[in-house]
Amino acid sequence: MGESETVANENISTIDIADLLNEWYLRIRKHDGEGAFDLKDKIDEIIPNIELKEDLKYYYSLLSYKHDSTFPSFHTQKAEFVFDQSLLNTSLDEIDDMLSYYFYLNKGTIEFNKNNLNTAINYYTIAELKLRNISNEIEMALYHYRIAKLYFQVRQTLFSINHTKKAQGIFTGYENFDMYLMGCKQLLGANYLDIEEYDLAEKFFLEALNDSKRAKSNIFISSSMHNLAIVYARQKKFEKSVFYINKALECKEYSESKHYIRSIYLLASNYNKINNPNNALMQKGLEYCKEHNNIEYEIKFKIESLIANNSMDKVAFNNLLNQIEKQYLFYDLEFQSKSISNYFKKNGDLENAYYFLERSSQSRNKQMQKEVRK
Incomplete structure (x- = not known):
């Protein structure tokens, strides 16, 4: 949703x-x-x-x-x-x-x-x-499914999980709702990923993957593999993450979908994390973003390019984060700020590591303020 x-x-x-x-x-x-x-x-x-x-x-x-x-x-x-x-x-x-x-x-x-x-x-x-x-039970299930996706977007994890399970319980009693049941498992996995319950996230994404293989749904197979790749990247299992992304990208239908750029970005980010930057891949991602006017991922690729080139330019990183903030992408701002903080910490610059960690915390507060104002 x-x-x-x-x-x-x-x-x-x-x-x-x-x-x-x-x-x-x-x-x-x-x-x-x-x-x-x-x-x-x-x-x-x-x-x-x-x-x-x-x-x-x-x-x-x-x-x-x-x-x-x-x-x-x-x-x-x-x-x-x-x-x-x-x-x-x-x-x-x-x-x-x-x-x-x-x-x-x-x-x-x-x-x-x-x-x-x-x-x-x-x-x-x-x-x-x-x-x-x-x-009408099906209408009730569809409602719970929609509201669960919305609560996931605003990081109201427990509400999202509760509504997802209600939808799942209803769909299970009816035939021909396999795609929605797979969607419920993807959503449960995404919620548990957000609260760093990695074992549960992996469990639901693997179930979604197995279900999608039985249904022969190529898009669901690839999106499940991409989601598993995120789980492994968050656990710093970067080689395993790279494997699943490459498997996802083998699907032509997936590679032509809106999900493609997310997988290319995650792949580039993983290569940076294992100190094996792939500049050609990042350039490919940047060109795709410019061609499709995808400002969000263009900024993210530019951040990864700074990391790949071992930049310690606080101003350059800050300017890119400011661009994310202008797009009101506060959850991305929080995640990217934290990632940059870890990068500076890894390189021994604790002052700037603390600065970007603080910015990550502030971005969460800004998201909450944005929601209150609406």
Whole structure:
């Protein structure tokens, strides 16, 4: 959860569609016929040509049904490719409950993608209250899964683990939810990694890896290997980490995904840690970042380049950290500051090691302040 998906052949994301659907819902509620019809026409023009997620298809179906019942004197053409015929046997009260739930759920998702995490949590909390009026276990599982990912992003680890386990418990009782079950294991592993419970993190990532092999899901196989590589890197098992990254990158589909640059960066960082810097790899990463306008990882590669060249230039490191701070990437700022501190400590410069350790601590406080302000 947390990144918008750009759909093929259209310069529009699933978050944009969610926003349009929410606006359509508000127009219907206000009995704004003209506005509702304009939005319906706009949406109907877009969605036949894009890959729409199942929850948004269902939300569209609910809105379409509500639209026709609110404006019965007008004939409208339903988009049959997403219209759920089971709704014909559903009461309007039930549909209203579902619409209200999806409205706040989408509001939460939209704010989550804008990185307004506290606002997103507020909307998700309202969605959970609406969900209590709906007797649908799968919707409850999907809700827990979404909120678990959000709590992971704000480092509310115990909340995230709790919601993940609730989702996992429900999904286990149903067929055809293997991908979500793998996602739950990945999420549990990521949470335990954050609190340095490395044995548990490794356990869940290995389970996710084995499940993804059985499902023959190449992306999940590679992402599980990447996650295991992080576990081993955090434990200073750098050679083992390098092995798993290289295995992940063997998958063409993975290497063409948004995850590719993360693995290349981790690989470059590992080579630095074992005093075997790979300047060609770092240059490759920098070129990729410039080509794809990935400012976050461009800065990270520049930090690794300073380390590879044995720089002890405090100002140069600080300037790069300032750039991270300008992107409001406070968790990255905390991690990078701590990593730079360890680098100076390893090279005997204890004064600057302490300085960057303090900056790491300050960045955690800034993240907390940012969340309080929202």
